[in-house]
Amino acid sequence: MRLIDIGVNLTSKQFRSDLDEVVARALAAGVARMVVTGTSLAASHEARELATTRPGTLWSTAGVHPHNARELGPERAADLSALCRQPEVVAVGECGLDYNRNFSPPAQQRAAFELQLELAAAIDKPVFLHERDAHEDFLAILENARPALSGLVVHCFTGPPAEAEAYLEIGAYLGVTGWLCDERRGGDLAASVRMIPGDRLLIETDAPFLIPRDLRPKPKSRRNEPSYLPHVLRAVAAQRREDPEEVAAVTWDNAEKLFRLSHHETDAMV
Numbered sequence: 001m002r003l004i005d006i007g008v009n010l011t012s013k014q015f016r017s018d019l020d021e022v023v024a025r026a027l028a029a030g031v032a033r034m035v036v037t038g039t040s041l042a043a044s045h046e047a048r049e050l051a052t053t054r055p056g057t058l059w060s061t062a063g064v065h066p067h068n069a070r071e072l073g074p075e076r077a078a079d080l081s082a083l084c085r086q087p088e089v090v091a092v093g094e095c096g097l098d099y100n101r102n103f104s105p106p107a108q109q110r111a112a113f114e115l116q117l118e119l120a121a122a123i124d125k126p127v128f129l130h131e132r133d134a135h136e137d138f139l140a141i142l143e144n145a146r147p148a149l150s151g152l153v154v155h156c157f158t159g160p161p162a163e164a165e166a167y168l169e170i171g172a173y174l175g176v177t178g179w180l181c182d183e184r185r186g187g188d189l190a191a192s193v194r195m196i197p198g199d200r201l202l203i204e205t206d207a208p209f210l211i212p213r214d215l216r217p218k219p220k221s222r223r224n225e226p227s228y229l230p231h232v233l234r235a236v237a238a239q240r241r242e243d244p245e246e247v248a249a250v251t252w253d254n255a256e257k258l259f260r261l262s263h264h265e266t267d268a269m270v
Helices: 019-028 041-052 066-071 074-084 106-123 135-148 161-169 187-193 226-240 244-259 261-269
Strands: 003-008 031-036 058-062 089-098 127-132 152-154 173-176 201-203
Touching (some): 003 201, 003 226, 003 244, 019 226, 031 041, 031 226, 031 244, 041 058, 041 074, 058 074, 066 089, 066 106, 074 089, 074 106, 089 106, 127 135, 173 187, 187 226, 201 226, 201 244, 226 244
Parallel strands (some): 003 031, 031 058, 058 089, 089 127, 127 152
């Protein structure tokens, strides 16, 4: 069984002391490929640099999370544009809207989101998306931009079937995390997982965040790791009443297709 973790924050300080061991555990668990998430300009540069150290295993995204939208002025937009063109960078993002805490004002979030969608269209790369408490504005902006985009994934999707259906209608993939494994708050996601078409399904850990609540034996640390992705896979398969091997194969193919990993692997070797 081979798995691709489409969203893992390996540049987090929580991995600073044992990153090599974390990656080794992931590979031993069958997580053969990982996409390292960029959430700010600095983090995106770091994610891309990390990806260069393990070609064929690690790739990265480059973008500005809505929390950091205030940083994306004209000069930094040029920096982001150049970074996103690097072969290790397979998607623009993490970008989107987050009205939960509004660390950046909503107007700045929308401007940064639209700028990154325009960049993704210009360089023909997919977008890696974040949405929290902003579904209507987020969907409206995406619907307007969608004709020019090569692909999109709503990362760490947790919503009910109505929201899933809205994203599916515009051709989005949906990334499912260990949120599904939390009986207290995962009910909406469980219902959505059962209706996502196989060819739109992706899996991720979002490590070091969102450790599956039902891991047994319970880890001593609350830090999530990409090596736990098989647990997420089994939870998804159980909800869908499908064979885990089949879900693994489908999600592998979907990630390869969306991020063009084989194409980028060839580019990185030239």
